[in-house]
Amino acid sequence: MRTILPSGKQPWSRWHHRLHQLLLDDPSLLPQGSGLLIAISGGQDSLALTRLLLDLREQHHWQLQLWHGNHNWRQDAAANAQHLQQVAAQWGLPLTVDCAEPAPKSEAAARQWRYERLQRQAETSSCPLVLTGHTATDRAETLLFNLIRGADLTGLSSLRQTRPLGAGITVVRPLLAFSRADTQACCEQLGLLVWHDITNADRQFSRNRLRLDVIPELEALNPGATQHLARAAQLLEELEGQHSALEALALEAIRSEPGRADLNRQRWQEQPIKLQKRLLHRWVQQTSQQQLSAALTTEIWRQLQKPGRRPPIALSHGWQLQAEACMLKLIPPAASD
Known part of the structure; x- marks a missing residue:
């Protein structure tokens, strides 16, 4: 050679x-x-x-x-x-x-x-x-x-x-x-x-x-x-990539309207529990650029299981998650002041 x-x-x-x-x-x-x-x-x-x-x-x-x-x-x-x-x-x-x-x-x-x-x-x-x-x-x-x-x-x-x-x-x-x-x-x-x-x-x-x-x-x-x-590790990367692509499609399907950041709460709750948590994690990360730990994701999910309008859930850097009767919203710091 x-x-x-x-x-x-x-x-x-x-x-x-x-x-x-x-x-x-x-x-x-x-x-x-x-x-x-x-x-x-x-x-x-x-x-x-x-x-x-x-x-x-x-x-x-x-x-x-x-x-x-x-x-x-x-x-x-x-x-x-x-x-x-x-x-x-x-x-x-x-x-x-x-x-x-x-x-x-x-x-x-x-x-x-x-x-x-x-x-x-x-x-x-x-x-x-x-x-x-x-x-x-x-x-x-x-x-x-x-x-x-x-x-x-x-x-x-x-x-x-x-x-x-x-x-x-x-x-x-x-x-x-x-x-x-x-x-x-x-x-x-x-x-x-x-x-x-x-x-x-x-x-x-x-x-x-x-x-x-x-x-x-x-x-x-x-x-x-x-x-x-x-x-x-390489196989896990490939698997995670496949999951991520499917989650992205699932997240778009549960938005309140196409192109909006808000989620339709009923359609979100119709998903399997594990997928609800992953979509919640992805939605918060995508919208507010912050990572939720697995424990915090589960805690927020539990609070969202209670029906009706709920008090805002405080996230990092001033963000809040607002649960309406039919909708989930992420409120940025300026709007929540």
């Missing part, structure tokens, strides 16, 4: 072939000529992704930009960023480095900060696609992590190939068909200098304990367990 890259700089590896074939099979994933903003940490996954996309750029005509987030968690964070600036300069790619002030206090806060900054940078640089280096291994870990937290179908399929980030911006994970062992082998074959994040070995982070302790035990019980978990 010695096909020469269009740049003539080096032969194609099997990793180039795999990603190139994946993009040929699904051209909508990274459309030709798109502006791509790549989140790069210096670790093996994001480094392999960046190098492969750079080598395939001439065939797909992308505009590539890099973004790095410094959480201010590590003593070597500044050196990490400097290393990436050298890599970006060597590869001729623009790099933006954002530094968190103050440092996030949790994994969840760090993740929220990263995606907020990525969205802002994507808007500034006119990049409609934000790319991360998540792999099938990450997908397996996320499935397990969300499973033990009691997540529903949407949560179990949360690490998806694509997801919306903001208006006109989509997060894309092109390496979900690759394992972490694949990206390590890719970096070794292409001679890429990986920056090792020492916090990945810190067991105070729950995801690290899952990665370092639980996954190896599962692999010992059944070799290939990680691959099977990643496949299960």
Whole structure:
């Protein structure tokens, strides 16, 4: 396998072939000529992704930009960023480095900060696609992590190939068909200098304990367990997508009038109980842009089982749910003041 890259700089590896074939099979994933903003940490996954996309750029005509987030968690964070600036300069790619002030206090806060900054940078640089280096291994870990937290179908399929980030911006994970062992082998074959994040070995982070302790035990019980978990997550994503499409049709069918946000209460209550709850959850999310927990959805559903007009049910951010005799309404903050 010695096909020469269009740049003539080096032969194609099997990793180039795999990603190139994946993009040929699904051209909508990274459309030709798109502006791509790549989140790069210096670790093996994001480094392999960046190098492969750079080598395939001439065939797909992308505009590539890099973004790095410094959480201010590590003593070597500044050196990490400097290393990436050298890599970006060597590869001729623009790099933006954002530094968190103050440092996030949790994994969840760090993740929220990263995606907020990525969205802002994507808007500034006119990049409609934000790319991360998540792999099938990450997908397996996320499935397990969300499973033990009691997540529903949407949560179990949360690490998806694509997801919306903001208006006109989509997060894309092109390496979900690759394992972490694949990206390590890719970096070794292409001679890429990986920056090792020492916090990945810190067991105070729950995801690290899952990665370092639980996954190896599962692999010992059944070799290939990680691959099977990643496949299960993919199947759950497909199933959730089918459910979501059917729910969207069902939600339109119970609106008070076509195009209106209000629901016909009788038609809603004619649905099976489980579907009533899912439609309630989807309606609130779609109309008010807020997620209801499973427990809160069930509590609101219980209150709506009482006939007749009910007192408004308070939701987050000032929204209210008003139950009329024949109709369900969501009242925005300005209208409820």
